[in-house]
Amino acid sequence: MTTQYLCERPAVRLQQIVRQFGGNRVIDNLDLDIAPGEFVALLGASGSGKTTLLRALAGLDEVDGGRLEVPEARAAVFQEPRLMPWKRTWKNVTLGLRAGDARQRAIQALTEVGLAHRLEAYPGTLSGGEAQRVALARGLVREPELLLLDEPFAALDALTRIRMHRLIIELWQTHKPAVLLVTHDVDEAILLADRIIVLKDGRIAREIRVALERPRDNGQQGFNAIRAQLLGLLGVAVERGEEGAQEQRSGGESFPPAASRRALAG
Known part of the structure; x- marks a missing residue:
């Protein structure tokens, strides 16, 4: 956890969390604190427990043991936008909110994600990136203390993903929720997170603090x-020439080398 968070009371506290299916422990006595306003990324191979942990934090699944403390005000954004196709954009944003100022709050949230002009549109007319921005607006309109992101950019093309990375950082810096991002993309984790946690067999194998300046x-x-450190922890060897390839590029976020793209594909 970065120095700025050391004296904060955690927004999330997990103590000895256990989640199992049959005789298989997917989460095995896991301890984790996330500070208010901290951006944490979870990396790990398929089956390591990333999404299982996120679903427990979202209140979608029960845990089988341990203590879990999370704020009541929380929201989740998934890989699929999960929009209601028969509802207009602004009504998708306000799902579950009480009437009154709901429309005005939707307008504000959609403005923040650059979609005020799509207020009355139906989901079927939105691009993939637009639909995911609506899902983000739906999360932010609830003013969450904890924002859970389950691979929300995985299905987007590379250029849209870059734009979404910049947008999520802008929104995070404005609203200051604690964020937990589940991702299979090593570069994405480094670009976005204050701290990266590598899961293996339901346990924290390593934590890495990212001290790089933003943006x-x-x-x-x-x-x-x-x-290179993360790929090593994930059991992926960096091919000769890949590690230095990105240092020769400049001018903003670029496409990751092959090793980063392959890191968790299997």
Whole structure:
């Protein structure tokens, strides 16, 4: 946890959390604190427990043991936008909110994600990136203390994903929720997070603090050292020439080398 968070009371506290299916422990006595306003990314191979942990934090699944403390005000954004196709954009944003100023709050949230002009549109007319921005607006309109992101950019094309990275950082810095991001993308974790947690067999294998200045890009000094460390923890060897390739690029976020893209694909 970065120095600025050390004296904060945690927004999230997990103590000896256990989640199992049959005889298989997917989460095994896991301890984790997330400070208010901290951005944490979860990395790990498929089956390591990332999404299981996020679902427990979202209140979608029960845990089988341990103590879980999370704020009541929380929201989740998933890989699929999960919009109601028969409802207009602004009504999707306000699902579950009480009437009154709901429309005005939707307008404000959609303005923040650059979609005020799509207020009356139906989900079927939105692009993938627009639909995911509506899902973000739906989360933010609830003013969450904890924002849970379950691979929300995985299905987007590379350029849209870059725009979404910049948007989520802007929104995070404005609203200051604690954020937990589940991702299979090593570069994405480094670009966005204050702290990266690597899960293995339902336990925390390693925590890495990302001290790079913001805004970040793949060519930033120190970026490749963190990438190589993470890939090593994930059991992926960096091919010769890949580690230095990004240092030669500049001008913003660029496409990750092959090793980063392959890191967790299986």
